Amino acid sequence: MNQPDVLAAVLEAVAEFNEDLDEDKKLDLTPETRLLGKSSKLDSFGLVNLIIVVEEKLYDKFDKSITLADERAMSQEHSPFRSVQALSEYAYTLLSEN
Amino acid sequence: MPDSVMLITGARKGIGRALAETYTERGWRVIGCSRQESEYLHTNYRHFVLDVSDQAAVRTMMTSIRNGEGRLDALINNAGIASMNAALLTPLDSARRVIETNVLGTFLFCQEAARLMQKNRFGRIVNFTTVAVPFYLEGEAIYAASKAAVESLTRILARELANHGITVNAIGPTPIQTDLLRGVPYEKIEKILARQSIPRMGEPRDVVNAIDFFLRAESDFITGQVIYLGGVS
Numbered sequence: 260m261n262q263p264d265v266l267a268a269v270l271e272a273v274a275e276f277n278e279d280l281d282e283d284k285k286l287d288l289t290p291e292t293r294l295l296g297k298s299s300k301l302d303s304f305g306l307v308n309l310i311i312v313v314e315e316k317l318y319d320k321f322d323k324s325i326t327l328a329d330e331r332a333m334s335q336e337h338s339p340f341r342s343v344q345a346l347s348e349y350a351y352t353l354l355s356e357n
Numbered sequence: 358m359p360d361s362v363m364l365i366t367g368a369r370k371g372i373g374r375a376l377a378e379t380y381t382e383r384g385w386r387v388i389g390c391s392r393q394e395s396e397y398l399h400t401n402y403r404h405f406v407l408d409v410s411d412q413a414a415v416r417t418m419m420t421s422i423r424n425g426e427g428r429l430d431a432l433i434n435n436a437g438i439a440s441m442n443a444a445l446l447t448p449l450d451s452a453r454r455v456i457e458t459n460v461l462g463t464f465l466f467c468q469e470a471a472r473l474m475q476k477n478r479f480g481r482i483v484n485f486t487t488v489a490v491p492f493y494l495e496g497e498a499i500y501a502a503s504k505a506a507v508e509s510l511t512r513i514l515a516r517e518l519a520n521h522g523i524t525v526n527a528i529g530p531t532p533i534q535t536d537l538l539r540g541v542p543y544e545k546i547e548k549i550l551a552r553q554s555i556p557r558m559g560e561p562r563d564v565v566n567a568i569d570f571f572l573r574a575e576s577d578f579i580t581g582q583v584i585y586l587g588g589v590s
Contacts, residue, residue: 304520311472315423324416 260321260354266290266347272316273343276309290344306340317350325353362386362426366409366466367436369395371535375561376433376568377402388422391436409436409462419469431481431572432470434463437504439537444498452499459503464510467525471518480523481572484511488531488589492552496545504529508583515581524577528567529585533559554588 270288277285284300286292286309293299294306301309310327318324327350332339339349363380367373368389374397381387381401389395390405397404405421407414422429438458440451463484474480486508489501508527515525531553532538532546550556567584570576 308475311475315472318420324413 260351262348262351264320265317265351265354266344268316268320269313269343269347269350272313273309275316276312286343290342290347292343293341294343294346295338295341310340313346313350317354321354323354323357325350325357327353329353360384360386361430362388362422362428363431363433364388364390364422364429364466364470365433365435366390366462368397368404369393371537372530372533372561372564373433373435376435376565379561379565385431386426388418388426390418408458409466410457412465415465415469419473423473428477429470429473430477430479432466432474432483433568434466434482434484434507436462437485437537439497439500441496441500441541443496447499455499455503456506459500460506460510463507467510467514471514471521471523474523475518475521478522480518480521481576482514482518482523482525483568483571484508484525484527486511486527486529486583486585488529488549488553488585488587490529491585491589492549494549511583512581519580522577524571524580526571526580527583528564528571529583529589530564531559531585531587531589533561533564550587552589557587559586 273286274288286300294301294309314325314327332349337345339345363385365373365376365387368377369391373389377387377389377397381399385401387402388405389402390407392406392408394406395404405418407418409415436458438455440447440455467482470482471480484507486504487501489497490505490508494501511525511527518525532549538546550558563586567586571579
């Protein structure tokens, strides 16, 4: 498992998450896609749902159960939920420690 | 709801076992769990051995349900332990065990079950409280406090999960003849019964009846509610 593998898995999860969304709500399948803030298409409810899908995808791919929204994530200066890239980097860190 | 999938915690004996038998017979695919193996065998029934507050074990079971059943329609959070003792004499370890099983176990199952339920935008969660909460029963400080926490969880999760199509309610049984009452003097039980509007022991069928109400498709506008049996309020 390396960083690109995890990014690919996160993007796969985003694609799966998009399946249930209306066309105008779908997230772009790029690392730069914003998940938080005004430029994000997600509301807080959507972000919770996306995190659930990502955690399941990572478990399926790497057989490791991680909790993305842990206390560490909340206390980071730059939120790991700000973009797909940041989320995959944070997930990679947790998976590596697990 | 034939072919629907139900998860029951504490399913090996007592009310949990009665619920497992009732709903398998009605055509539900029932998954039960408890700390020990179950002797109940049925083609619609599958049992997991785990501690309800063990997150890793619970997650493994949920993954198995996700991969095997592909869905979860109802969670009956029945597992619970009591510790009847004077507050001044209750060992901290006993108190900790009660909180872990009754509060953290209930929370963990709600969390993990809701993750699975939200895929279908449908779910029914029924938690278990007790009449010991509104009765403020002496000798039940930790047990009643843990169930009061379950009631708060129920009401708050009802709000958080409403958007996912999941309802969260609770049932508060009166005393029912199960192992949980083992060691409770009959005079004490009689005193509790005397405070109920309908002064009789509860039966598993009374619990099934209230759960049936919460499970109904038509109950999609009923959430965050606590129903006590026996006319207790």
